[in-house]
Amino acid sequence: MNQKLQTILLKAKENVYSHLSGGNLSRILGQGYDFAELREYEQGDDIRHISWINSAKLGKPYVKKMHEERELNVAVCSLVDGRFMVGDKLNTLVQVLATLGYSAHYNNDIFTLITVKNDSVKTYDPTKEFTQINRGIHDIYESELIGSRVDYSKIGEIYLAQKSLLFVIGDFLELVDLSVLAQKHEVIVVMVRDEFEENPKASLSHQLINPQTTHPINQTLSSKAIEHYRMKLIEHDERLVEHLHQHNIRYTKIYHRDEVVTKLSSIFLS
Numbered sequence: 306m307n308q309k310l311q312t313i314l315l316k317a318k319e320n321v322y323s324h325l326s327g328g329n330l331s332r333i334l335g336q337g338y339d340f341a342e343l344r345e346y347e348q349g350d351d352i353r354h355i356s357w358i359n360s361a362k363l364g365k366p367y368v369k370k371m372h373e374e375r376e377l378n379v380a381v382c383s384l385v386d387g388r389f390m391v392g393d394k395l396n397t398l399v400q401v402l403a404t405l406g407y408s409a410h411y412n413n414d415i416f417t418l419i420t421v422k423n424d425s426v427k428t429y430d431p432t433k434e435f436t437q438i439n440r441g442i443h444d445i446y447e448s449e450l451i452g453s454r455v456d457y458s459k460i461g462e463i464y465l466a467q468k469s470l471l472f473v474i475g476d477f478l479e480l481v482d483l484s485v486l487a488q489k490h491e492v493i494v495v496m497v498r499d500e501f502e503e504n505p506k507a508s509l510s511h512q513l514i515n516p517q518t519t520h521p522i523n524q525t526l527s528s529k530a531i532e533h534y535r536m537k538l539i540e541h542d543e544r545l546v547e548h549l550h551q552h553n554i555r556y557t558k559i560y561h562r563d564e565v566v567t568k569l570s571s572i573f574l575s
Contacts (some may be wrong), residue, residue: 310446312549313396313562314439317403320566321411343367378431378467379409380490382419382460383445384475386453387516392499393562394476399446400562401474401495404569406438419463424456430503454517457481462498465490477545478502478538487552494549495573503538505531 343359346366354368381402389395402418409416410433418429418441431442457479463486465471471490473483476498486492508526515522548555557568 307446309396310399313400314403314442316562317400317565318407321404321407336459343369347388363377370480373403377409377412377414378465378469378470379405379414380416380417380419380465380469381405381474382421382471384421384455384457384460384462384473384477384481385450386446387451387518388476388502389497390516391452392501393448394497394499395446397559397562397565398474398497399442400565401497401559401569402442402445402471403438404565405472406442407435409433410435410438417465417469418442421459421463422448422450422459423453424459428464446500449473451467451516452519455479461485476502478541480541480545482551483548483554487554491553492554494554495569496556496558498558498560500560503535505534507531 317462343356344367346355346360346368350368356367356369359369360366362494383398383402385395385398389398406416406418413433415433416438417431418438420427420441430438432438455475460473460481469490471486471492472495472496473481473486473492474497475481477494477496478498483492483494489562505530514520546556548554555572557572559565559568
């Protein structure tokens with residue numbers, strides 16, 4: 306395995322197991338419970354199960370009894386193309402994938418990895434196996450990205466047999482319609498970007514290359530060009546956020562690998 310990839314995976318594993326044991330990541334993939342009944346408190350019951358609201362209404366302590374834990378169906382869809390060769394984006398995306406995959410493994414949940422690249426959609430078999438999770442991440446990391454471009458219309462072809470907690474990860478520098486997926490699943494968007502993409506610096510000497518096509522961009526990074534670009538990006542992001550809000554899709558934006566756990570946790574604490 307590539308040494309850089311191995312380092313990223315080990316760091317993700319360390320983060321997951323240390324933070325999950327401390328409870329900071331437990332809301333990301335915490336196993337769920339089905340409500341069974343409300344009954345009067347009996348000696349020996351765990352006081353953490355007391356329903357304080359119902360107890361106040363009824364004038365005596367009551368506890369909520371829950372069915373056994375139910376496993377979650379966790380799916381992660383990566384929208385990856387040539388733009389992920391900018392800066393540290395690919396490494397950050399891999400750390401997000403590993404964090405989510407290892408969290409699912411820790412909680413004994415079913416994990417499904419999906420990749421959308423160019424005009425193809427690849428869905429790996431649902432798994433609880435650590436090695437299978439790593440294999441899918443390795444495939445993404447080692448794939449040839451330069452010259453590739455995601456066909457976002459292919460997102461409509463994503464199929465999951467069970468209702469899932471679906472993370473969609475990409476840079477979202479193009480508008481993506483997630484309305485159909487949001488009707489079927491609980492969708493969470495993770496935007497992975499490089500700071501340069503949002504705040505490029507003026508330069509008249511650098512030759513720009515489109516990483517999706519490998520073609521030169523016949524434009525210099527003048528102050529005027531950057532100002533126009535930033536304005537268009539702000540308008541784009543406003544439309545994107547409006548779409549996410551319209552379909553009750555939670556989201557976060559990540560620039561660096563060292564903020565992956567914090568940003569993912571913040572989604573579930575808001």
